[in-house]
Amino acid sequence: MATYKQLIAEKEALEVQLAEVRATEIAGVIEQIHTLMAEYELTVDDIAPKRRRGRPAAAGKVSKPAAKAKSALPPKYMDPKTGATWSGRGRVPAWLGKNRTKFLIPEA
Numbered sequence: 001m002a003t004y005k006q007l008i009a010e011k012e013a014l015e016v017q018l019a020e021v022r023a024t025e026i027a028g029v030i031e032q033i034h035t036l037m038a039e040y041e042l043t044v045d046d047i048a049p050k051r052r053r054g055r056p057a058a059a060g061k062v063s064k065p066a067a068k069a070k071s072a073l074p075p076k077y078m079d080p081k082t083g084a085t086w087s088g089r090g091r092v093p094a095w096l097g098k099n100r101t102k103f104l105i106p107e108a
Helices: 004-040
Strands: none
Touching: none
16 A cells, blocks of 8 residues: 555656646647637637626617606605605605605595
8 A cells, every 4th residue: 555655746746747748738729729710710809709898788689669758657645844755666765654644645
């Protein structure tokens, strides 16, 4: 049975050998890539386009017809002190409190 030191030495020798073989194979792969790029007249931008910041564009997405302009909803609640109103949609304003009935605007 091999000792710990012997196994570590074998591991280091294998790692050196792996690095050498990888470097040799990478050189061959890079040469193949250069050959194919020249054959098909490709550039680096064709292979790896520049990344843009922000949200990526939707590829192949069908555009929707123009949406109608949203009209403002009529207010349902009003603060008598400040005159502030709320339509009942979205975040509830702090002035509304728990009892909403006293702030209701009577329907015309």
